[in-house]
Amino acid sequence: MEILVCVKRVPMVGGKVVVTPDGQDVDTRMSGFTVSPHEECAVEEAVQLTERLGGTVSVLTLGPPEAADQLRDMLSLGAGHGVLLETDGREWGPIATAAAIAAAARRRAAGPEGGYDLLLFGNEAADTGDYQVPVRVAHALGLPCVTGIKNLDVSGTGARAVARREYRGSEEAFDLALPAVISVKEGINLPRYPSLPGRLRAKRAVIERFQPEYRGEGLRKQLLRVPAGESKRAEILGTGADAVPALVRLFDELGVLS
């Protein structure tokens, strides 16, 4: 089974997001980078599937040259092949991103290795949260698509999959013919940690690079800002167990003690 997993390099933010003075980006001078959490699970799901059914996991990202670091992180988890759609560092919109990913999938399908049987994505990128790249890729490739999946059951022949998710307290199940595009959510599995041999393999792996052409689109960012009124300073009720009577009084005032 040939699986493509698409990931996105995003800043590793901790306690707060800081915006650059020009309001165009998240200030990453003090932070590292990672991939969106849902995507780490997409990679794990793909690796588990190929462990069971054979085949290769390719991992693709669209981003600056440094995004090769994130590809290597994913290669160390068991992906076998990396594809970098290299940009000049500008933020790409979801329409152009999806078009570049679809073009990469078509290029591969036209070559000796053939097309992918399954394209996995995270449900949404942690930073921009556009919720649409997987669906646009599916349309461009003429494939069925379902998003937000928390449980994936691929048949032994790799011809069909049952994808499940929870929606407002009940479970929805989708029976899909493969190839298909599926986006997953964290919780579908518990991603493994990279192994030492995995790290070494990732270091040596050759990453294929392409340079798609940037295109602007109808939704244009003007300014990023931190929501007002974010920061307040908590009223300290006390220290250690001595604060318990104050806590009980507070719960009483809030009406949460029945």
Next chain:
Amino acid sequence: MTVLCLVERDGDGVADASLRALAFGRDLAATSQDGLAAVVFGALAEPARQALAAAGVTDAYAVESDLLTGYAPLAWARSLAGLIEPGPATAVVAAATDHGNEVLAHLAAITSLPMAANCVSAARTPGGTYQLVRQRWAGSLLEDAVLEAAPALLTVATDAVAASPAAEPAEITVRAWRPDLAGDDVAVCATESAERAGGVSLATARVVVGGGRGVGGPEGFGALEELAGLLGGVLGVSRVVTSQGWRPHKQQVGQTGTRISPELYLACGISGAIQHMAGCLSAKHIVAVNTDPDAPIIAHADYAVIGDLNQVIPALVTALRARVGSD
């Protein structure tokens, strides 16, 4: 001309998220002098009809098709696409739920239009473009953006927009809408299990007791669970707890877990990373228990206890137990 709003049902009524999307759509329509229209899949029950009228909807389309046996994202999007022209719709709006985002993404792909997800506000400018505010990082950051598209496709950040009735209920006309669908459009269709999860759910709980890295390990959650029980609430945890495998992912509060909106969120041993705080933006009162007075959570909390949760929580449980016993 209309702002067309995808409305999800909740039983015979309208889902809360869609009531919020309708309020957003009504505000948007006011900036473009448009009417507000609603699209519902399946029959429109009387309570839902009344809720739509109260929200200011003048035209409702009840989508009917023999091909539609359940939620089918592509078919829903094609149905919406068919309704853009007769309106004509200047904007199509949906709540940013899993269904809303998915259906609008399909609509965007079908129509080759841009789509803005998780909008907090939108207004049409005299030039015909849209001035938007939308969420990034699950609401920890806001983006001011311009959208140049007709129609504008928008999903609504439901934790940032309140549901509100129109100044006056509208005279509503309900029409059946038979979309032009093919078999391929329903190839992906949900089979829904009838059973609903029992007990208090994390998303709707009135009290959530949270545990983070500070709990120290999988064995430390017993006291927090007992406390949650005494408060009639449920346990929620931070991402590090689920990533370590200490607790199942379904208990995660955060950007990649569940969004909560309790009366009280008691966050114990949780540092307050933005990934976590994005899940509790709608909590009415946050009380933090943390050893570090400089932890980011203190800047988000209303009240705090500085101390080790392994001392504070057992003492709190004892105090509440005594109270229950004396009642």
